[in-house]
Amino acid sequence: MKMTDIRELSNEELTKKLEDGRAELFNLRFQMATSQLDNTARVKTVKRDIARVQTEMRARQIAAESAK
Template sequence: MKPAEIRDMTPEELTRALEDTRRELFNLRVQAQTGQLENSARIRLLRKDIARIMTEMTARKQNAAL
């Protein structure tokens, strides 16, 4: 997910995207433990997406507080 896409999302969409990404990361971790994971790099990408989403949510919260 690109940073520009994240900036264009509404707060509800950000929350939904965060939940979906965390769920997908959980599923990939389960696959990794059971030996079924084909693309291990996907875990890293999802972790970065989660960080981007959370960073945008925090920035919006701080801007709203000002």
């Protein structure tokens, strides 16, 4: 997911994306531990998506605090 797509999401959608990403990462790690994971590069992609969502959430939090 690209940063431009993430910026267009609402706060609720960002929270949902973060939950989904963490759940997917958990499942990927479980598959890796049981040697069922075919695409190991997917773990890196999911981690980056989670980081992008967290970065946008933090940027919005900082912007809200500075607007006070």
